[in-house]
Amino acid sequence: MVEAKPAETLRLEGVRKSYGVGTPVEMEVLHGIDLILQRGEFAALIGPSGSGKSTLLNLIGLLDQPNAGRIFIEGRETSRLDDAGLTRLRGGSIGFVFQYHYLLPAFTALENVMMPILAARGRPDDEMRETAAALLDKVGLTPWRDHRATDISGGQQQRVAIARALAMNPALVLADEPSGNLDTKSADSVFDVMRNVNETSGTTFLIVTHDPRLAQRCDRIIELVDGRIVSDKPNVNVLRRG
C-alpha cells in the first residue's frame, strides 16, 4: 500500500534567522516568517537582493537552522532532529536546484542523477539506474545520458540538475534562481521541465527568481522584502508557456 502524502508539504511558523548572534553586529534577516505550501503547489519566491530569499530557502532546505520558529516538512517538525536526522529528511523529502548546476564532473549525466539514491542506498542497482534514466528522459536528455557532466551545454546541465533533484521523488523541490545563468530560451526550457514535473508528479516547487516573466508562470507568488513576506497571493493570470 502506498502511503498517502500529507496535504501540507511545508509549514513555517514564526521563523526567524539572525547572523552574528551575540556580537555587536547581530542582524536579524528573517523576522518571523509564516508560510504554508500545499502539496502540488508551484510557487515563486520573489524579492530584491538582500531580502532574505536564499536564507529562507536554506532554512526550508534544512541546510541551516532558524534561531526561532518551527519548520515542518510533510508534517514532521524538524527542530528536534540531529544532523543525521536532518540529512536523512533532506535526502528523502527535499530536492535542490541551484543557480549553478553543481554537477559532479567526474560522473556522467546518468550517474549524477543516480547520486542521491546511491548515497541513500549505499550501492548501485538496476532500479536506481532505471529511475535515473526515466528522469533524464523526462527532462529530454536521454541522448546525453552517458556524456560527462562537463560535456553538455549549460541548459542541459541545469536540466540534469533538475532530474537529480527529483531522483528521490521528493515532496518539495527548492530552486534558487535555476535559470539565472541561462539564456532566455534555455531558461524557458528549464522552467517548462519543472512545470511539467509539477503537473505530472504533483511535486511541490518553491522557485526563487528575480525574473518577473518567470514568476508570472507560477501559480502563486510570494514576495519577500527586508525579511518579511509582504505579499502572498495566487497568480490568477498564470502563463503556462514562456
Place this chain on the structure above:
Amino acid sequence: MNRLTPFEWIAAFRFMREGLIQTLLIVLGVALGVAVIVFMSALLSGLQANIVRRTLNYMAPIVIVPPDQVARPLRAGEAAQVAAQVQPRSQQLRSIDQWQKVRTQVEQVPGVIAVTPVVSGPGFALRGDANKAVTITGIEPESYFRVIALAEKIVSGRFSVGTSDIIIGIELAKDLGANIGDKLRLTTATGAAATLTVIGIFDFGNKGVNQRNVYIGLRVAQNLLDLVGGVSSIEIKVSEPFAAEQIAQTIQAGTGQQADSWIKTNAQFFTAMAAQTLSNTVIRFFVGLTAALGIASVLVVSVVQKSKEIGILRAMGTSREQVLRLFLIQGGVMGLAGSVVGSALGWAFLLSWRGMAKNPDGTPLFIVEIEPMLFVIAAAGATLVGILAAVVPARRAARLDPVVAIRG
C-alpha cells in the same frame, strides 16, 4: 559502476581519477618513500645478519667458564685494618667444577640445542724454524660440530680429530709452511709437548682466527694444558642467537657457573648495530612523515577544490560519515598504491644491488635476504599512513557547512 562497490569507494575513485596528475604524483612520492624503506631495511638486516652469521661461525653463542679467582683478605676481628689496595689474583687455567653434571644440566635448559666441552689454552706451534703462538682448542668432534660449523670451513683435508691429529687455519698453515700430512709440534707453558699430523686446514674468513686457532682432540689438549679430566669451558649453541643473553642468565642462575653470551662479549658490536637500527628507524620515520604530509597536502587541496561538490553531496543527503569515509579511502588507496609500486621499485633496487655489490672473487659482498614479510609490512604501513594522513582533510570535508560550501 560496479554493483558491489559502495558509494564512498565509487566517489573516491572518481575523485582521484578526476585529479589524475595529482594522484599519480603523490602515488609516485609514496612509492619512492616505500622503495627507500624497503631497500634500506633489507640492506641493513642483510648486513647485520651477515655479521652475526660470520661472528657465530667461530664463536659459540654462550660459553660457560669457571668463575674468576678473587683475592679475599683475611681479617683478624673487627678492629683489623683493611689494606688500601688488594693485589688481584692472577687467573690460572682451571677446570669447571663437575663439568659433566653442568653439561647435563645445561642440556635441559629451554632454547639450548647443543652443548660441547672444550679445553682451551695458550701454546706454541713449531715446525722447523717456524714458531707461532696459538690458542689450543681441545674438542669432542661430534658435539663440537653441532655448536661450531668447523667441518663446513675445512678447505683442504678432512674434519677428524684423533689422538694424533690437528686442524689448523689457512693463515697458520701458510706461516708454518705446513700442508696436509705434515707434522707439527705443539708445546705449552707447562713444558708438555705433542707431535701431531695436520689432518685438515680451515678458513673462517677471519685472519686472526685462521692464524691463531688450532683444534686437537680433547684428551690430548687436557694433557698438554695440564687439565687432565677437566675442561676449561663449555660451549653452547642456542636456537635464537639474540636470546643468548637471557638464556645465559638462566644457565648462570641454574648452575652457579659464569655464563657469557656473545652479546655480552661483543657489546661494542651490538652498540654499533643498535645505532644502525636507530638511524634506520629515524630515516624510516622521516620518509614516512614526508609521504604522509604529501598525501595530506593533496587531500587538503582536494577538499578545497571540491568543497562545492562536497556541499552539493551533503545537500542531497550524503551523511558526514560518508564524506569522511570518502576521503579516508582516498588516503588509504594512495598509500596502498604507492606501497605496491614502491615495493616493486625496492625489490628492483635490491636485485640490482645484489648484482653489483660483489667481492673481487665474484661472490656476493653479503647476502641480502628479500623477505616477503617486509613487503607486507611496508604495504600495511603505507596504507595506514595514508589513512592517518587523510584524517585531518577528511574531518574538514565532513564538517563543511553545505551552505557555506555551495555559496563558495
